[in-house]
Amino acid sequence: MNSSDVLGLIAGEGRLPFLVAAGAKQAGLRVICVGLAETAEHSLADEVDVFYRVAIARPGACNQNDYDWASTKGSTFHALANLEVSARLASI
Numbered sequence: 001m002n003s004s005d006v007l008g009l010i011a012g013e014g015r016l017p018f019l020v021a022a023g024a025k026q027a028g029l030r031v032i033c034v035g036l037a038e039t040a041e042h043s044l045a046d047e048v049d050v051f052y053r054v055a056i057a058r059p060g061a062c063n064q065n066d067y068d069w070a071s072t073k074g075s076t077f078h079a080l081a082n083l084e085v086s087a088r089l090a091s092i
Contacts, residue, residue: 006030009048013039021047 007024011017011033017040024031031048033040037056045051 006032009033011035011040011044013041017041017044018047 005028007020007029009017009020009024009031017033017035021031021033021044025047030050032050033044033048033052035041035044035051035053037054040053045053
């Protein structure tokens with residue numbers, strides 16, 4: 001499997017993420033999903049290969065200490081970095 005066989009999905013609420021995931025799986029793609037905060041439905045995790053739930057980033061809403069903590073504790077940035085690493089590993 002190479003990186004062109006992987007779909008990265010950033011999901012909010014509603015049925016669209018489910019439809020995109022189903023179509024991608026039907027096309028033979030591996031689906032790696034980042035679900036935004038509490039808007040993405042919990043059952044979406046069962047429809048994709050890899051699922052991360054992250055808080056929505058709010059630019060300017062935190063100070064440097066918050067950023068230092070968030071960058072190591074499962075922030076949106078951390079989850080997206082994991083998404084990139086997962087996609088790269090899938091291409092090996």
